[in-house]
Amino acid sequence: MGQCQFNYQLKEPVAVLLAQIQQLAKEYGGGFQGDESSGQISLTMLIGTIAGEYTIAGDQLQLTITKKPFLVGCATIDATIRQYLPALA
Numbered sequence: 001m002g003q004c005q006f007n008y009q010l011k012e013p014v015a016v017l018l019a020q021i022q023q024l025a026k027e028y029g030g031g032f033q034g035d036e037s038s039g040q041i042s043l044t045m046l047i048g049t050i051a052g053e054y055t056i057a058g059d060q061l062q063l064t065i066t067k068k069p070f071l072v073g074c075a076t077i078d079a080t081i082r083q084y085l086p087a088l089a
Contacts, residue, residue: 002076012087
């Protein structure tokens with residue numbers, strides 16, 4: 001399974017993004033461990049289970065997906081992330 005790397009600019013404060021991530025983890029049977037600088041997340045969604053690590057510096061989020069379904073491309077994951085996390089620009 002390949003990795004996907006994404007860079008996003010935050011359009012909301014980091015605390016808002018983290019609250020959205022925590023809510024997604026609850027709703028989609030995932031896990032979240034992290035803070036305002038880095039962490040890990042996993043979610044089981046319609047596209048399958050995805051897992052990754054993030055780092056935040058200023059208003060920039062760098063997300064590396066380390067686990068994804070084989071047939072799901074990075075573009076699909078990016079679109080899904082943008083749909084479920086409105087704090088991202």
